[in-house]
Amino acid sequence: MTVFDPTDISAFPPLKSALTNGVTTYYADIAPPPNKTVKGTILFVHGFPEFWFEWRHQLVHFSLLGYRCIAPNTRGYNGNEPKAAQSDRVTRLAHFSYGKAAADLDALLEHLGIPSCIVVGHDWGSLLVQRFVSKYPARVQRLVLLTIPYIPPPTEYVPLEIQAQAVPMLRYQLYFNTDKSEREINARPEDFVNIFFRPGGDAGGIAASVLASIGPEDGNGIFELFPEMTPSTLMTEKEKKAYVDFYKSIGGMNGPLQWYRMGEASFDEFKDAAMVISVDTLFVGAQYDPFSSGPFLEPIKAFFPNLTMKEVKSAGHWVAHERPAEVNEAIESWLATEPKKGSL
Template sequence: MDPLRPETFNHRTEVLSTSRRYHFVDQVPERYNPGTTPTLLCIHGFPDLWYGWRYQIGPWVRKGYRVIVPDMLGYGGTDKPSEVGEYSTKKLCEDLAGLLDLVGVERAVVIGHDWGSYVASRFALWYPDRLMALVLLSIPYTPPAPMYFPIEEVAKRLPNMGYQVYFADERSTKEVEDNLSTFLSVLFSQPKTGKDFTGLGQLRKLLLDKEDVSSFVGHLNEMEHKYYLDQLANMLGPLSYYRTSKIRYEEEKAGNLSTNLPLDLPVLFLWGTKDPASMPAHVERSRKFIPRLQDFALEGKGHWLMVEAKDVVTEQVLDWLDRLELLRFAAKL
């Protein structure tokens, strides 16, 4: 498992019970016991791939965990339906439950970053009996909303959400695809480099005006950048996640989802102090909904924690899992 060589990981492509075809990496440790070896299910965000976890997979497997990392729906080698409704969080969670069923895992430690953090937390609400523990990165937990607010209204209250208004507009798909290299350079940039792109209209202007992005210091080397370019050529699926807000609200209301995560669920939240998506006030607010929350702030780090703080993320998750004694418990069985 060489992080710079995607082909060195164990890739699988299977049709789930939901009839959707998923590509995923499935790494099994030495001395694997199907009945007792804990499994880590890692869920990436936007605009990412299974490859976003490339630095964590190997160390976690060598520690003794099975690690399963899918390309989420619409990404990479996974199915890419054209209907927006197919990307609802409830359906994504059905896929994840189907993936666990496929690999013969009843309960897993679910780990999510960015959009994956949101999906992972909703998986804990829709399928609480399928989790051993939950790890969220970069995006703090937000409970199901008591009422629906269009993203345009949200962006008026939270100006740094303006980019989501752009993504929710179907016209953004072609514009992003036509300028994908620039788009990736901007999105994978380090904090406080280049221009702000989160405000209303800023990202679209940056792309369409062909602005110079050389000031954006990126997290991807040339090979990694090309890999993402090849895997994300079709952006309809990834952008569709931002077009499901009304559907998600209606699903959660109909499902009468709890605002609190399960009382007995251990939850770890890792966040960068330079990440505008992880404001301290939002982290504190999440505590009222998560009885067993532990958080760890990474000073000076931004949004792409698995890359810019790869060793810290790897070890913090392992240390936390060690305290839960999952491997020790498995060894006794």
């Protein structure tokens, strides 16, 4: 493998594709250099509003260490899937759910002939790999969760509106659950990237107070809250363009926004799933991420008999962009240790 600039999307090899449960899934597949002994495979699973390119720094770093690195676009991000308005319940329930997205990962590994691997997830990808390991435990050798801690499968369905009342920080999800958000972001993708991807500690970044201020019932979307926003320093202009070009290539934000509309369809799939995750797990939090705070973290210890927790200082939710070296070191040093084995 030739070493290249990971911030240049054109430097990566062309994406490959596989048919996974009726969806053509596109994925990056980065092999180690020919002179390296292959240590195994790492499957990287992105969140919202990312795509495989979220993992650019990790793909280069870990492939050079000897890992085959796979980074797919998850369901909703492949541009060949049905579009569903928020009111189109039939299409949404038929096509979009965590269980179906988890089955896509299973089908992709089957297509690649990979029995099991290390699995890494961030944001919605963290929730997805949590559900993936509960449904396909034999596929996961070790598990890494970035910024979003474990959320056990609910035993009763709670609509998003009720969740947002209990946890005001989730009000932004009500906005993303509307067709208005799709129209607004599609019309201003460059502004969306500058507003949404902010460094940790930035007053305009993802903070609990900001998330709680975004909501459809009072007309507040991200563009109303931030009518004038300085360019984000989280990514280079070249990287931002890669994101804008990607959104346009898949026909806009309809697919990505489905992740905020999957709760109902996903409930029945996992309501009886095992709560405890026994696989050796690393949680990597970020100092300025509101989801990485104590109230969210402490409860997860009851569900992981083999858990290691690390925090990246001076970083926010987009930790893989903001502190790639620290994220890489946290995962690399953990992989160098023997997997924990035990039981609660």
